[in-house]
Amino acid sequence: MDNVVLYAVFLLLVIFAAYGGIMTYTEYAYTREIVKTKEAIRSQESKLSSEEANKIYDLSLRLNEASTIERTVKMNEMLSNVEPLIVGGSWLTSFGYDRENNFITLKGAVNSLDILAKQLYNFRTSSVLLGSKVESLGVDTNGKHMFGVQIPVSAQ
Amino acid sequence: MRLKLFVFPSAIIVSIAFLIAYVIPAYREMKEKSALLLEEQKKLENINEKVNNFSALSASVSSNMSLMNGVLEYIPVSRSEDDIVNMIGNIVSGSGASIVDLQIISDSNKKTSSGKKEMSVENLKRQSLNINVKVVGSYDNTKAVLTKLSHLSRGNMVQSAIIESQTSAQQQTPNGNVLVLNVTTDFLYAPLAKIQSGQIAKVFSQRSLDFSPIANRSLEVVTPVIPEQSGKTNPFIP
Numbered sequence: 360m361d362n363v364v365l366y367a368v369f370l371l372l373v374i375f376a377a378y379g380g381i382m383t384y385t386e387y388a389y390t391r392e393i394v395k396t397k398e399a400i401r402s403q404e405s406k407l408s409s410e411e412a413n414k415i416y417d418l419s420l421r422l423n424e425a426s427t428i429e430r431t432v433k434m435n436e437m438l439s440n441v442e443p444l445i446v447g448g449s450w451l452t453s454f455g456y457d458r459e460n461n462f463i464t465l466k467g468a469v470n471s472l473d474i475l476a477k478q479l480y481n482f483r484t485s486s487v488l489l490g491s492k493v494e495s496l497g498v499d500t501n502g503k504h505m506f507g508v509q510i511p512v513s514a515q
Numbered sequence: 516m517r518l519k520l521f522v523f524p525s526a527i528i529v530s531i532a533f534l535i536a537y538v539i540p541a542y543r544e545m546k547e548k549s550a551l552l553l554e555e556q557k558k559l560e561n562i563n564e565k566v567n568n569f570s571a572l573s574a575s576v577s578s579n580m581s582l583m584n585g586v587l588e589y590i591p592v593s594r595s596e597d598d599i600v601n602m603i604g605n606i607v608s609g610s611g612a613s614i615v616d617l618q619i620i621s622d623s624n625k626k627t628s629s630g631k632k633e634m635s636v637e638n639l640k641r642q643s644l645n646i647n648v649k650v651v652g653s654y655d656n657t658k659a660v661l662t663k664l665s666h667l668s669r670g671n672m673v674q675s676a677i678i679e680s681q682t683s684a685q686q687q688t689p690n691g692n693v694l695v696l697n698v699t700t701d702f703l704y705a706p707l708a709k710i711q712s713g714q715i716a717k718v719f720s721q722r723s724l725d726f727s728p729i730a731n732r733s734l735e736v737v738t739p740v741i742p743e744q745s746g747k748t749n750p751f752i753p
Contacts, residue, residue: 363519363520363522363523364519364522364523366523366526367522367523367525367526367527368526370527370530371529371530374530374533374534375533377538378533378537381538381541381542381545382541384545385541385544385545385548388549389548389549389551389552390548392552393551393552393555396552396555396558396559399559400555400558400559400562403559403562404715406566406569407562407569407710407715407716407719408710411569411573412569412710412716413709413710414576415572415573415576415724416708416709416710416716416718417639418576418586418724419716419718419724420637420638420639420705420708421586421589421590421639421705422586422724422725422726422728422729423639424639424641424670424703424705425589425590425670425728425729426725426727426728428589428670428671428703428728429728431672431673432673433661433665434661434676434698435658435661435662435665436665438658438678450691451680451691452679452680453677453678453679454676454677454678454679455675455676455677455678456675456676457674457675458672459674459675
């Protein structure tokens, strides 16, 4: 019967010991390690918000912006693209670009209808300026044939 | 003797109760803390990598000071209207055209650096000075103005431009040799950006900066503003 008491005490001791063991292990192996790791994170994070870090951050944003600007339409390049398309007997009276609507508008005049047709054909079949659309046609007081063409611009 | 009979069952009941009330929650807490530690360690590993990247970026910037200054010149922190006026004067005269008008249209504040990035917190507080320039010259002159404008060392985005031939009183047809260029462009500037507290900037996920938008440009050489000795007893005399 004494053994029964011993087993009972032993059982209780094992349970208490298990509890104590878990608590101690949690404290040393995890709780304190978590605190140390969090401190290390904070310390490293402070490096990433230092003055030098701000300088690099600002620089990177400016470079992103510069890259956006670089991708915008260059008017001189657009003019160079239009130049080879103008046929003899045809001339431009106006060249316009509007970034908001992102298209260029060409207005011009020609001496005769056959030249006008050739000019419009050149715009329509151009491999550089795609999607041209004839916006207006007419004849001015001097008998010149006038045209207006809109060309969408793909760049930003 | 009777008491001893109750000891073992009582011990079992107490043990089970203790197990349920203390040991199992303690074990669960241990598991949770173990998972939390793992998470924190991953976070630390990630931050360590970012700190290493930051060191590499810092070294790269220190060895590219001229490029860094170029970036700050391209998108300065202030409006610097004197630079803009000087640059426009330089490119117009250098192109053989004549300036007819120069106006500040507006000074706009734009929240984001580009439409695509509107959702991101990381944006330059971009501002722009909208300038309108009107010049007269030949086709080559006006084209040269536009070429030089696109190669300026100061970032600008052409908003609109129109080249028109002039019709003189004597001639009924437009004169293609005298053109009027009316260009409106945004000269950009932005105050220094600061990392928001608690935020880790995306730039620290990379080990180098792409300087190509500045480094690969063939910049238009502009004579800088030369300060003159100033002072007048009557500032109203021309």
